[in-house]
Amino acid sequence: MLDCMAVDFLPVCKDDLIERNIQELDFVFVSADGYVDHPSFAASLLGRLLEANGYTVGIIAQPDFHSAESFKILGRPRLAFLVSGGAMDSMVSNYTANNKPRSEDVYAHGGCAWHRPDRAVIQYVAKIREAYKGVNIVIGGIEASMRRTAHYDYWSNTVKHSVLFDSKADLLMYGMGEHAMLEVASLLKSGVSAREIRGVRGTCWYTSKKEELPPFENALGVTAIEDKAALKVPKEKALLLPSFESIKQNTPEAKELYARSYLIQEQNTDAINAHVLIEPSENRYLVQEPPAFPLTTQEFDSLYELPFTRAWHPMYDNPAENGKTGIPALSEVKFSLASCRGCFGACSFCAITFHQGRRISARSHESLLREAELLTHDKDFKGYIHDVGGPSANFRRDACEAQKVRGACPDKDCMGVNPCKAVRVDHSEYVELLRKLRALPGVKKVFIRSGLRFDYLMMDKDETFFRELCEYHISGQLKVAPEHVSNKVLSLMRKSTHELYEEFAEKYEKINHELGKKQYLVPYYIAGHPGSGLEEALETALYLKKTGFVPDQVQDFYPTPGSLSTCMYYTGLNPHSVNASGKLEEVYVARGAHERKLQRALLQFNHSQNKPFVIEALKKLNRIDLMNVFYPRGKK
Numbered sequence: 001m002l003d004c005m006a007v008d009f010l011p012v013c014k015d016d017l018i019e020r021n022i023q024e025l026d027f028v029f030v031s032a033d034g035y036v037d038h039p040s041f042a043a044s045l046l047g048r049l050l051e052a053n054g055y056t057v058g059i060i061a062q063p064d065f066h067s068a069e070s071f072k073i074l075g076r077p078r079l080a081f082l083v084s085g086g087a088m089d090s091m092v093s094n095y096t097a098n099n100k101p102r103s104e105d106v107y108a109h110g111g112c113a114w115h116r117p118d119r120a121v122i123q124y125v126a127k128i129r130e131a132y133k134g135v136n137i138v139i140g141g142i143e144a145s146m147r148r149t150a151h152y153d154y155w156s157n158t159v160k161h162s163v164l165f166d167s168k169a170d171l172l173m174y175g176m177g178e179h180a181m182l183e184v185a186s187l188l189k190s191g192v193s194a195r196e197i198r199g200v201r202g203t204c205w206y207t208s209k210k211e212e213l214p215p216f217e218n219a220l221g222v223t224a225i226e227d228k229a230a231l232k233v234p235k236e237k238a239l240l241l242p243s244f245e246s247i248k249q250n251t252p253e254a255k256e257l258y259a260r261s262y263l264i265q266e267q268n269t270d271a272i273n274a275h276v277l278i279e280p281s282e283n284r285y286l287v288q289e290p291p292a293f294p295l296t297t298q299e300f301d302s303l304y305e306l307p308f309t310r311a312w313h314p315m316y317d318n319p320a321e322n323g324k325t326g327i328p329a330l331s332e333v334k335f336s337l338a339s340c341r342g343c344f345g346a347c348s349f350c351a352i353t354f355h356q357g358r359r360i361s362a363r364s365h366e367s368l369l370r371e372a373e374l375l376t377h378d379k380d381f382k383g384y385i386h387d388v389g390g391p392s393a394n395f396r397r398d399a400c401e402a403q404k405v406r407g408a409c410p411d412k413d414c415m416g417v418n419p420c421k422a423v424r425v426d427h428s429e430y431v432e433l434l435r436k437l438r439a440l441p442g443v444k445k446v447f448i449r450s451g452l453r454f455d456y457l458m459m460d461k462d463e464t465f466f467r468e469l470c471e472y473h474i475s476g477q478l479k480v481a482p483e484h485v486s487n488k489v490l491s492l493m494r495k496s497t498h499e500l501y502e503e504f505a506e507k508y509e510k511i512n513h514e515l516g517k518k519q520y521l522v523p524y525y526i527a528g529h530p531g532s533g534l535e536e537a538l539e540t541a542l543y544l545k546k547t548g549f550v551p552d553q554v555q556d557f558y559p560t561p562g563s564l565s566t567c568m569y570y571t572g573l574n575p576h577s578v579n580a581s582g583k584l585e586e587v588y589v590a591r592g593a594h595e596r597k598l599q600r601a602l603l604q605f606n607h608s609q610n611k612p613f614v615i616e617a618l619k620k621l622n623r624i625d626l627m628n629v630f631y632p633r634g635k636k
Contacts, residue, residue: 008037008307008309009035009037009309009313010035010037010047010048010051010057010058010059011025011059011074012035012058012059012060012061012073012315013074014073014075015073017058017074017537020298023077023151024056024058024075024076024078024511025056025057025058025074025075025077026050026055026056026078026185027047027055027056027057027058027077027079027080027081027082027185028057028059028074028075028077028080028081028082029043029046029047029057029059029060029081029082029083029084030060030063030071030081030082030083030084030124030128031043031059031060031062031084031086031141032059032062032085032086032093032107032116032117032120032124032143033061033062033084033087033107033108033116033314033327033329034061034062034107034115034316034327035059035312035315036311036313036327036329036330037308037310037311037312037313038308038309038330038334039303039306039308039338040336040338041087041329042071042084042087042140042141042177042393043059043061043084043179043183044059045303045306046082046181047059047176048175048306048307048308049181049182049303049306050116050181050182050185051306051307053182053185055079055185058074058077060074061313062108062109062115062116063124063127065116065117065120065123065124065127065367067127067134068127068128068130068131069131070127070485071127071132072131072132076132076135077135077136078190079136079185079188079507080136080137080138080170080188080194080335081128081135081136081137081141082134082138082139083121083124083125083128083137083138083139083140083144083167083169084121084139084140084141084143084144085116085119085120085121085141085142085144086107086116086120086142086143087329088107088142088143089142089364089385089560089561090116090118090119090120090121090143091142091145091153091155092280092558092560093105093116094113094114094116094118095155095424097555097558098536098556098593098596099155099207099555101113101114103330106327106328106329106332107327107328107329108320109316109320109325109326109327110319110321110323110325110326110328111218111320111322111324111328112320112321112322112324118155119166120143121141121143121144121147121163121167121169121361122163122166122372123171125137125139125167125168126167129168133544135297135601136170136171136194136195137162137170137171137194138170138171138172138173138184139164139167139169139171139172139173139580139599140172140174140177140181140191141177142174142351142355143163143613144163144164144172144173144174145173145174145175145351145354145355145558145562146351146355146561146562146563147162147163147164147561147562148162148163148164148172148174148204148205148286148288148562149241149261149265149277149279149288150162150244150247150261150279150281150563152258152559152561152569152570153561153565154558154559154561154569158248159248159258160500161281161362162204162279162281162286164205164206164222164286165281165284165286170193170194170195170196171184171195171197171203171204171205172203172205173202173203174202174203174288174291174355175202175291175292175355175356175357175418176292176341176355176356177292178292178294178295178299178303179201179202179292179293180200180201180203180292180470182379183200183201184197184200184203187200187428192517198212199289201289201290201291201292202291203289203294204220204286204287204288205221205286205287206281206284206285206287207284207285207287208283208284208285209394210285213238213278213285213287214237214238214242214278214287215236215238215241216237216238216276216278217233217237217238217240218239218240219233219240219241219242219261219264219277220242220257220260220264220554228411228474229255230264230267230268230275231267231410231411233275235273235275237275238276238277238278239264239268239275239276239277239278240278240372241261241264241278241279241280242257242258242260242261242279243264243280243281244279244280244281244282245280245281245282247283252438255570255571255572256315256571256573256583256584257543257572258570259567259571259573259574259575259584260584262564262575263575263576264277265277265354266354266564266575267410267411268290268410269291269353269354269357269358269408269409270291270357270358270359270407270410271290271291271292271293271294271305271357271359271407272405272406272407273406273407273408273410274290274291274329274407276288276290284607290358291515294357294359294360294361295341295361295365296361297361297362297363298364300341300361300362300363301363301366301367302346304338304363304367304371305367305370305371309630310334310357310378310519311330311484312326312327312330329361331357332386334378334380334386335375335378335381335384335385335386336385336386336388336449336450337368337371337372337387337388337389337437338387338389338390339362339363339368339388339390339393339433340360340361340362340363340364340391340392340393340395340396340535341356341361341362341390341391342356342358342359342361342390342391342395343356343358343360343390343391343392343395343451344359344360344395344398344403344408344414344415345391345392345395345414345415345453345456345494346358346397346413346414346415346416346494347483347494347495348492348493348494348557348563348564348568349529349557349560349563349564349566350391350563351560351562351563352391354562354563355371355562357358357408357495358392358399358403358408358414359403359407359408360373360395360396360397360398360399362397365432365436368388368433368437369436369437369440372437372440372443373383373440376440376441376442376443381442382444383442383443383444383445384443384444384446384447385443385445385446385447386438386449387447387448387449387450388433388437388446388447388448389448389449389450389451389452390450390451391450391451392450392451392452392453392456393448393449393450393451393453394427394430394452394456394457395453395456395464396430397424397429399414399422399424399427399610400414400420400422400424402422410527413494415455415456415494415496415498416455416491416494416495416498417487417490417491417494417495418482419455419459419496423456423459425456425460425461426462427457427460427462427464427465427573428462428464428465430463430465430572431464431465431468434446434448434468434469434473438472445473446472446473447474447475448469448473448474449475449479451481452469452478452479452480453463454482454496454500454501454504455495455496455500455504456575457469457504458496458500458504458507465513466507467509467511467515470508470511470512470515470517470519471515472515474519476519476520477519477520477521477522478508478519478520478521478522479521479523479524480501480521480522480524481495481523481524482495482498482501482523482525482538482596483524483526483529484498484525484526484529484532484536485498485536485539485540486498486531486532486539486540487499488531488536489529489531489532489536491531492529492530492531492565492568492587493529493531493565493590494564498534501523503516508521521549522551523549523551524551524553524555524558525540525551525554525603526554526555526556527554527555527556527557527596527599527600527602527603528556528590528599528600529557529565529597530555530557530565530568530569530572530587530588530589531568531587531588532557532588532590532599533588533590534595534617534620534621535621537598537599537602537603537617538602538617538618538621538623538626540602541602541603541614541630542626544603544605545605545627545629545630550603550604550605550606551603551604554600554603554604556596556600557569557590558597564582566631567586571584572586572587572588573585573586573587574586575585597613597618598616598617598620601613601614601617602604602614602617605630611631614630615627
């Protein structure tokens, strides 16, 4: 490792420890991402938080996973190794939705691929165990969070154990981790080993002793499978999930149990109303404590105002094997402001519900203005704040007042095809924040790019935000995510109706016309989502043809761990819908690369290489009469 010393960064090598006169670190983070000292990168965020609370912390970023020696460069930590697969699940980072190896990794030096192993959490823990016998190991991050219980793994096409078991780590932290991290650190400091930690919100632990379990009831009922049995159990009792053995088999019965287990877990993602969950797994029990409470505004502000350098470590100034320098992912966030966390939109294919939850945390105007002013002094700042948002940019408060007392409803959606009538819609505070940011000296433009919810925007009877969005916060194009045209598919996605999107598009065009601006919508679509067959793909293709917009990019549905859509993909069942016989409703699933390719081709019918696949799809649908719609005679 060249030129590792950089006093303003967390230690990354022995020379850094000597420079700081540190004999032994309290914690060593091992991350599958390159080291960028910015609050958008989890190892840096939690590392700075621990540092601010008096602990010494070092970072081993993207170690050579072939050798245990790479995990010894900072020595054995006094309290624990903290292991993360990075900002993305390592399998998602390494492979496309069609299971092809990726050619780049924006979280790696120079953007070079394959600096992280497949199943990074498991491989890193194995090497640490090889390097240091008996050391405390705590796993966390999105990879551990979304694989915290038994889960379907797309790449092996099997149901796998909790990653806590497969990795042989001592403790798992799920969710965003700040509260759990400080509580776990305090317990470790007091002499409690990681394997003995119990009762910390936002963690999973395991035991082979039934007597160590809290009082529990069977989540599915004793004599019969009941869809809402878990909701009737007193909160003081834990819920017993179906065992790993009962859901791992590739049988209809096991898949039904898998789907019902998923539903119970989804119903227990809110800190206020969640139960402890217990999942038997062979001769062990995985115990998931309730989620940690969301950050308060004061905590959120303090966290993001820790002394980050907001740069990649200088060791990445040297060219990588492709001749490029730096960590490309930094460019996406360097001049952006994270204003909120959580999302009550709860899209089926998204990890946010399981990872961050549906409750909203938001930073204060004052904190965001201080950060924005800091950005204006950066030598590379050109006057443009690239984003002010979060998972959903225009969610800066809980969906309703009741959530503050009762938590997010475990059996009701806030948004989707039929939004809850209790949802409060008010953009006035967000408008005020954006106006303050626009008025800062040195700021030319403030953009909004992160997941704007057009359905929530359309629920607002006050047009002020919509008009100011078009007038001040777009540069020619606004990216939105209708995802599909079929309302049947949109309902399974928990998205708003296609008709609402059309109303939004019409209003967007009208407001821009009134403002004298030529600005366009760039909608995103997903091909191959559960519920979507060739007929639904054709419905979308015909709409795209009618509107004259054919997307350059279409996302193939990616069954990532822990999402509702992945549960539907694996089981072919909708956990939220029970038929007359008490069984879960079946959902059509496009399996195999070929049908997914046909659906994608329909959505991008204007690409010449897709024409044979479009013809094949039309023949399968007995709609060859539509050939002239997509490929008019006389035109190439």
